[in-house]
Amino acid sequence: MVEPKAKATGPKGHVFISPERCKGCGFCAQYCPTGVLEMGDAFNRKGYHSPIASHPEKCSGCDLCGMYCPDFAIYGVKHARG
């Protein structure tokens, strides 16, 4: 049940990706407002391309990627304040 996750950290937040959950739809990469994500070239076990954080420094943790993702394979978390 614990999905392997990869985490990228930007100045304002993190993005977490579970590559094995991804089905390669591309919404996250398309709609990330700051351009953090790209769909990668590698395949996951099911043959889909999952996203990579090619520009983690741009991540604000806004979670728009998470709202779009139909597979709950990615999400953003803002850094806690203070």
Place this chain on the structure above:
Amino acid sequence: MKANPRGVLTGIHFLDGDHAAAEGALAAGADFSAGYPITPSTEVVERLASRFPRTGGTFIQMEDELAASIAIQGAVWGGAKAITVTSGPGFSLMMEHLGYGIMTETPFVLIDVQRGGPSTGLPTLPAQSDMMQARWGSHGDYEIIALAPSSPQECFDLAIRAFNLSERFRTPVLLMMDECVGHMLERVVIPPAEEIEIVPRRYTKIASGETYWPYSLDESPNGDLVPAMTRAGLGHFPHITGLTHDEHGYPAMNAQAQTVLVERLIAKIRNHVDEIMILDEDHVDDADIVVVSYGITARVCQPAIAKARAQGLRVGLLRLVTVWPFPEKRIRELAGKVKGFVVPEMNMGQIVREVERLVAGKAPVSSVTNAGGEVHDPDVIYRAITEVKR
């Protein structure tokens, strides 16, 4: 536990079967009904509509029987004790949801006040032609409990029993009335609440927020096969589906899960036939000829049997109060002993097929049919009795 007095109209009444059934539901503690008008059952819901607001219940007339038969199940999962009522055409519409209730193990009572069929048929005249539909009307394999009252008093009594069985076995239960019993007026004695025994819904003892699986047998005594119930709002978060499911309630689309579930649902009833069965026997033990009947027809048999006995024939009446599950054991027992069976029913031969199956050729079985519309002429039954030859 004892009945809640607020639903019990204690006293001696002159009621028809429809009204008596409504009072039976109220006495049993029913507090929700969703219905749809259909002759000759409408009076049941009319009475519930009138009485429920004064006993703490809710009635809603839905837009059709499809809605009524599932709204009651939503109410049960909200914690209510629910009933719906219909006749032939509505019974057909309710079949899918009867299956849903069986599959999800949702307790409720469904009354069919049978009328002439098929199709629109004879709305105001009696028949008993939905008896096989009661057993097989929904798709798939299942067992069903169906009771057949022969009088307005029994409409009251068996409505309570139907609720008790539905809670005991966590399953829908059918009350197969007919227009004659539904519309005849007779004395109905409603006892004080403390004399009415009610089987309460067996809720799970698992605490709110703890893991609860809606179809687990962990809380069931060995062999009982009935899972503990819950409702919305208790923090158990059941997932209830009509898809074949495992004990977690989650869809399980494979043959093993199907086998486990369907066999348990069937065994849940079959293993407890003795507990469910009610037979009313009159001179059956030493009978040469056994008349097997149910509902209003069982009463119509009485003058015929009396006349036959007066001629010296040893005739017994086996009245089925529980029609489903069918009394297989009793019929098999009698099959080897008697000269013949006579099965009058207000249909073209439905329950007689069960009798034939179980008698397995050991004795003649005579079907006394009736297309519906009026009760048998007792003389027709009398002649069938006298014509029984070994």
Place this chain on the structure above:
Amino acid sequence: MSNTAMEAALEGMEPQAGDVSEADQHPIGEWLRQERMPHIWCPGCGIGTTVNCFTRAIDDLGIPREQLAVVSGIGCTGRVAGYLRLDTFHTTHGRAIPFATGLKLARPKTKVVVYSGDGDLFAIGGNHFIHAARRNVDLTILCVNNFNYGMTGGQVAPTTPEMGSASTTPYGAIEKPFNLPDLAKSCGAVYVARWTVYHVKQLSNAIKTAMSKPGLTFVEMVAQCPTLFGRRNKLGDGLAMMEEFRKRSVIKHGADTRDCELTMTSPIVCGTFVDTARPSYINVYSEQMHRILGDRYIMPDSWREVLS
């Protein structure tokens, strides 16, 4: 992890061995039955996106978990109920609304949401929708409209646009489809909104608003079915369809619902179209009983919890 996607993801990223800390968990993960993941929906299907919008809405609303129930019908969207960790009821085709009506009347304290698809709610279920709206039962009805029957292979639905290809209208649909916002409004729904799954924020807010209003509230969620409707009509993959939603959408709050019709190429008018108030079913029922029966009226105990 030895798989290549994980390794690729790790370039510039840190692996999380084991579960992440609570602060870093999936924002709506606790609302899902995680043991049932992965779900059955296709790559690029819009339903999962609507679940994100829904779960974030209920998270924001702060309704206690045990006071929520989701009732669904049959179809791809109907499977939503099975993935949510709530009191969930996967009922029969077309009959989620009457089930939800019974549930609500027995347990008014529970906030009941009907979550189902366009075919389930408006073909076989159409009669129940119009009556629930007429009665103003306190229900929120969320309709995923993907313009076909997905689960069974892409058959025509009452929402399929004219000329749309579906497996049972292989030469193009000839029927005028329902205009769902107009239908909902004319039947008496007190809140009517439409958003596409591109509009994740607005959709989530609309769900929040719908669930906060008493009475029959309705949100149409236009979504892509790339595997069937999309493929048959050469609309591209999920992302291409999502991009079309983005381009064709026009936000017009307060628009006349008669102007909300959809064709294969029309603008998709989105927004809140109806936001009104009318006493809900239980309120009318109990008030009438009080008026007519006075103190002979015995209100169900479960109603006393919500009506004082």
